[in-house]
Amino acid sequence: MRVHEGYSRTAYVGRRFTFKVANFSPANCARTIKSETKKYFTKTVEYELKELGLKHYLGQVYHFFHGTMLEGAFSNLWEFYGSLKFRDIVVPTRFSLFGIINIMDTAQEIGDFSEEETDAIINCFDHKDIKYIEHTVIMARNYGVHKGKLKLLDCGSRVTIKALSVQRDEFRKVLDTIEQIRGLANIQ
Numbered sequence: 001m002r003v004h005e006g007y008s009r010t011a012y013v014g015r016r017f018t019f020k021v022a023n024f025s026p027a028n029c030a031r032t033i034k035s036e037t038k039k040y041f042t043k044t045v046e047y048e049l050k051e052l053g054l055k056h057y058l059g060q061v062y063h064f065f066h067g068t069m070l071e072g073a074f075s076n077l078w079e080f081y082g083s084l085k086f087r088d089i090v091v092p093t094r095f096s097l098f099g100i101i102n103i104m105d106t107a108q109e110i111g112d113f114s115e116e117e118t119d120a121i122i123n124c125f126d127h128k129d130i131k132y133i134e135h136t137v138i139m140a141r142n143y144g145v146h147k148g149k150l151k152l153l154d155c156g157s158r159v160t161i162k163a164l165s166v167q168r169d170e171f172r173k174v175l176d177t178i179e180q181i182r183g184l185a186n187i188q
Helices: 026-041 044-052 054-065 069-085 115-123 127-137 158-182
Strands: 002-005 009-013 017-022 093-097 101-105 143-146 149-152
Touching: 009 069, 017 069, 069 093, 069 101, 069 158, 115 127, 115 158, 127 158, 149 158
Parallel strands: none
Antiparallel strands: 002 009, 009 017, 017 101, 093 101, 143 149
């Protein structure tokens, strides 16, 4: 079994199934709770709301959860949703336990993309979206061959799901072209 560690999730890749587990760091949670409590008692929260505005403060609240189990769980839930909505583009997630763990099919790794393949993928997305999803869509390690089709292994964000919704057909065409060039259709 291979292990791939990401920021918010760890993937345990077996021959048939891959288990994606939301990372949980008690030390990060304790450190974050301590700093947020300290902020509260030093009037930092009041200052941030009054001087910097609600949007900034909500950003700080988001960072409270960043790196805790919630982020990985939300990523798993988005990926589960994406696998249901984009069966032709995303490797299927067979089961999700409230986002704590996802069980998905294992796909065959494909190696690195050529510069032309990377450019084709980037160009099929709107340039205002690509800056938010580039880390997902241009990294070859986020793709695999599943039942003879090149598919995404990682789509655990709302922004990626939104971009795929808009550019689904064009993205599938690019994946089909890469499949044909590399002769991936015979890989199961």
